Amino acid sequence: MAEHQVCPGCGGARGTEKTEHSVETDPQGGQRPVQRTYWSPCSVCGGSGVVQR
Numbered sequence: 001m002a003e004h005q006v007c008p009g010c011g012g013a014r015g016t017e018k019t020e021h022s023v024e025t026d027p028q029g030g031q032r033p034v035q036r037t038y039w040s041p042c043s044v045c046g047g048s049g050v051v052q053r
Helices: none
Strands: 004-006 015-025 031-041 050-052
Touching: none
Parallel strands: none
Antiparallel strands: 004 050, 015 031
8 A cells, every 4th residue: 555645845735826927908008917826736746735655
């Protein structure tokens, strides 16, 4: 049976907080910077928080 260990990619948190930067047009036609933060599942463990050894 395989042993499980804490994921080295996310430290067991199951994902990471990511920040996206972009520019949007406001109603007056001007541009303004926008920053969005979101949670994304860890790409190493697939969001489980553990990996098999």
